[in-house]
Amino acid sequence: MLPSPAEDPLPVPLLEREPELAAAIRAVDALCSPAPSGGLIIYRGEAGIGKTALLTEIRRRAGGRCTVLSATGAETMTSVPFHVVRQLLLPALLTEPEDRLRRLFGDRFELTAPALALAPPTGPLADPQGVRDGLDRVVTRLAEQQRGKPLVVLVDDAHWADAESLTWLAAFAGRLPALPLLVVLAHRSDAYADPRTGPGPGNRPDARTEPAATLLRRLGDQARLTVTLSALTEEATTDLVRSALGHRTDAPFCRELWTVTGGNPYETVELLAQVRDRRIEPVADSAGRLRDLGASSRGDGLADRLEQLGSDATRFAWAAAVLGTDISPRVAARLAGMGRDTADDCAHRLREARVLTGTDPLEFTHPLVATAVYRAIPPAVRTALHGAAAWAVTDAGLGAAAASRHLLEVHPDDDPEVVAQLRDAAREHLAVGAPDAARRCLERALQEPPPPEAYAEVLYELGCAALLTSPDATVRHLRSALDLPGLAAALRTDATCRLAQALAHSNQLRQASVAVATEAARTPPGPARTRLQAAHFMYESFRAAEDDPEGRSRRLADLADRLKGTDSAERALLSLRAFDAMLRGEDAAHVVDLCDRALLDGRPARGVGWTDTEWGFETPAMVGIAYAFTDRPDRARDLFEEAVRAYEISGWSGAHLAFAHTLLGLAHRRAGDLRQAETFLREGLRLADRVGTGLAVHWDAVCLLIDTLVARGRTAEARELADRYAFGPPWPSAMVMPDGPSVLGRLLLAEDRVREAVSELEAAGAALEARGRRNGTWAPWAYDLVRASLAAGDTDRAARNAALARAHAERFGTDTALGEALRCQALLAAPDEARTLLSRAVRHLEASPSRYEHAQAVYDHASALACPAALSRAAALATTCGADALTAQAEEALAHHR
Structure with a gap:
């Protein structure tokens, strides 16, 4: 047995940390000022350098004036989702009465409270972004309600924080300067280099440590101050040695102790304790023993x-x-x-x-x-201890998720009970918004391995768990599941649809279409086959290019036109048919009738709603989009507002909510409310940027926003946006809403890049005509090609395209399409005929919901008439819809007539 240490505790003064501590105290002073300002301070340094001691002193100094919450990352807890967040928040939240607790969470209680272990999950799948948004709200409200004692958050050993907590903190850090909240975080300086090796939770070869390093870098980029702690100097080490061992300690002894420890405070204190334990005299003759003693405190x-x-x-x-x-x-x-x-x-x-x-x-x-x-x-003992710990946790009633961190460390042993535990843990992780934790459990379950009859099911569950975070992994796992026996018919259908969804997310629409078509061919008639057929039609419709567009549209029309919308399958097919008919520029009245049949009393029916997973959000979205482009933006707006509400209530704060805001922007753009359109489109783009890059919603939001900015006359902003998001060829395999090449051509024309505009618009028109897509409101290439051709001096091409646009508009039949086609034809007509055509265009557009296009027509007509009253009206209409450049044009023309 080791000798007992002296009864007096070893003094551990905080040496050579005055500047670092002063920086934190200044930040606390700013937080406690009449105009409080928060922020993030990061301390980093090697293990044992004194980060914890510094945070402890900051806690002591701030404790009298502030409310301090603290947490510490742990190497053995890196696989436990929200471990650090729970340490931070639970001590404060558990003291709150339930009514006040619910007020803190607002409408996010059901979504976010399970992540903090404050309530059981309410559903099988929580949106991770929604959970993070809920945490934002809780911490923000906690910070705002700390009257007189502002909030200080301390996080030690952040390099060992769980991924879910660190991801939230890295995103939340950007909001800190605007909040009465100071976060002080400490991590090892080598965390960026991912130095963790050897056995241990979080150190397995498959552990995802690079994202943690990336998140720490993001935090560093947002910090108001980042300090790297240095080792103690020889002088400070000497002071520490003499304060512990007496002032008569020999200088050679102090110097050797500093050399052995490298000035590392932890190793210095530990070595001093051993010197005291062994009653070693601190003299020069004893210095030779220090190196062996120092080694005994490590490894x-x-x-x-x-x-x-x-x-x-x-x-x-x-x-x-x-x-x-x-x-x-x-x-x-x-x-x-x-x-x-x-x-x-x-x-x-x-x-x-x-x-x-x-x-x-x-x-x-x-x-x-x-x-x-x-x-x-020893490895065998460690594995056995983890196995025993897993069952001890389970027996204590703490749940499969709590036991899973131990099961992850147990060697595979063909144990069905371990597989069942890990599958249960994965479900618990998904229900609190931790899909990566679920993925780890299911990957480990496959290594066990599962019984043959359950192997395909585990692969299916793994594919579903990875859908939100890794579409490529989803594709791999679901294909493997479908290749194996053991999946029930319903699971096969669902696995195929999810496989297609993941392929679509990976910009592989053709493969998505083939996957559902192949499964549909082997599925007997019934609801499952109808679902697969509908998915096939949908992915073919969304493709930027397809093999037999006319044949597909004909088959879809034959299947759907006679349906009444009596069940979810019929409503899904009607939605697809309405969307396809809108793109093809078929009779708009028929398109609207199809949309009406796809809904129930004007709203998505249960089973095909915004948050229903069987048919997907695309089903109601296609109805709303079809309404928007058939002069029914009011109905589209109602549907899309419902989508936003549904996603906010459900906590779906990722791509779904981004798409809903983008769709609302579309509805306002088609109604001619350009200001509101821009607001919703920018919000959709902001939300999309939080999720990832290059997503389908990015293309749609950017395309619509460029179109809106050009309409407002802000061409330079539109170009900057296009360049920032690489809007242009190569185009994605999925179509862009509205037609991307048409909008790019419109932007080029607005920039007076006429030759490039003609080339882009001609190519867009050829591709769309080949597919039978003739809706000039969705794809206004012909209108803009007329203007570009005239600017290039090619009146023959302008006349051909004006006639084509008029024919398509007559077939489609909306007032917007007819008015726009008449405006184009007026560009080629003699003055008297042009005035007549513009008068008719004004009447059509006045009857339409398209206020911006109406303002354009009124301006064109007023200019042709040289009528000040009409120009004044055009200026007023343009101002109302937010078309700033058109307002300026009309006012300038009006000034010339005064």
Whole structure:
């Protein structure tokens, strides 16, 4: 047994940290000022450099004036989702009465509270972005309600924070300067280099550590101050040695101790403690013993020290290392296979040896100690301890998710019960918004492996779990599941539809279409086959190019035109048919009738609603889009407002909500409310940017926003947006809404790049005509090609396209299409005929909901008439719809007539 340390505690002054501490105190002062300002401070440095001591002192200094919340990352807890967030928030939230707690969460309680273990999940799948938004709201409200004692958040060992907590914190950090909230975070300086090696939770070869390094870099970019802590100088080390061992300590002894420890504060204090334990005289003759003593406080040396404490203490320390943090002495004793009295004695000896601290719960004295003990456990023993810990957690009723971090460390052993536990844990993780944690559990379940009859089901579950985070992995797993026997018919259909969805998300629309068509061919007639057929039609419709567009449209019309919309399958087919007929420029009245039949009392029916997963959000979206382009933007707006509400209530804050805002922008653009359109489109783009890059919703939002900015006369902004998002060829495999090449041609024309505009618009027209897509409101290439051709001096081409646009408009029959076609023809007519055509265009557009196009027609007609009253009206209409450039044109023309 190691000798006991002296009764007097070893003094540990905070040396050479005055500037770092002063920076934090200044930030606390700013937080407590009459005009509080928050922010993020980051301290980084090597292990043992004193980060924890610095945060402890900041906590002490801030505690009298501020409300301090704290958390510490742990190497053994990196796989536990929201572990750090729970440490931070639960102490504050658990003291709140339920009514006040719900007010803190607002309408996000059902979504976010399960992630904090405050309430059971309300559904099988929580949107991760929605959970993060809910955490934003809770922390913001906590910060705002701390009257007189502003909020300080301390996070130590952030390099070991779980991915879910770190992802939230990295996103939330951008809001800190505007909040009365100071976050102080500490992590190892080598975390960027991902130095973690050896056995241990989070250190497996498949552990995703690079995202953590990326998130720490993002946090560093947003910090108001980042400080790298340095080792102690020889002078500071000498002061520390003499304060611990007496002022008569020899200088050579101090110098050797500094050399051995490298000025690392933790190693210095630990080595001093061992010097005191062994009653070593701090004189020059003893300096030679320091190097061996220093080695005993690290790695193998610490393992040797444990052995000196005896086998019982070693087993207890191993059990504690497996449990990680908040160590229950009772559970540790159970894992170590010893009684209570023996466990109490072991804990006492480990406290004396500076391995453990506390009573119940126990903690390791330093993360370096915890790591050294954990890595000293023989692999077979470590695996057995994790297995025992998993069942102990399960027996305690803490749930499969809590046990899963231990099951992840157990060697595969063909155990169906382990597979079942891991599948249950994955479901629990998905329900709280942690799909990556679910993925890890299911990947481990496959290694067990599952029984043959369940293997395909586990692959299916793994594919579904990866859908939100890794479409490529989803494709791989679902294809494997479909290639194996064992999937029930309903699961085969669902797996195929999810496979197609993942392929579509990966810009592989043709493969998505083939996948559902192939499965439909082998599925007997019934609802499942109808669902697969509808999905096939949808993906073919969304493709930018397809093999037999006319044949597909004909087959879809034959299948859907006779339907009444009596069930979800019929409504889905009617939605597809309405969307396709709109694109083809068929009779708009028929398109609207199809849309009406696809809805129930003007709203999506249950089963095909915005949050229904069987048919997907595309079904009601296609109805709304068809309405928007058939002069029914009011109905489209109602549907899209319902989508926003549905996603906000459900906590779907990712791509779905981004798309809903984009669709609302579309409805306002088609109604001619350009200001509102821009507002919703920018919000849709902002939400999309939070999710990823290059998504389908990015293309749609950027396309619509460019069109809106050009309409407002802000061509330079539109170009900057196009360049920033690489809007242009190569186009994605999915169509862009509205037609991307047409909008790019419109932008080029607005920039007076006439030759390029002609080329782009001609190519767009040829591609659309080949597919039979003749809706000039969706794809206004012909209108703009007329103007570009005239600018290039090619009146023959202008006349051909004006006639084509008129023919398409007559077939489609909306007032918007007819008015726009008449405006184009007026460009080629003699003055008297032009005035007549423009008069008719004004009447059509006045009857339409398209206020911007109406304002354009009134301006054109007023200019042709040289009528000041009409010009004044055009200026007023343009101002109302937010067409700033058109307003300026009309006012300038009006000034010339005064």
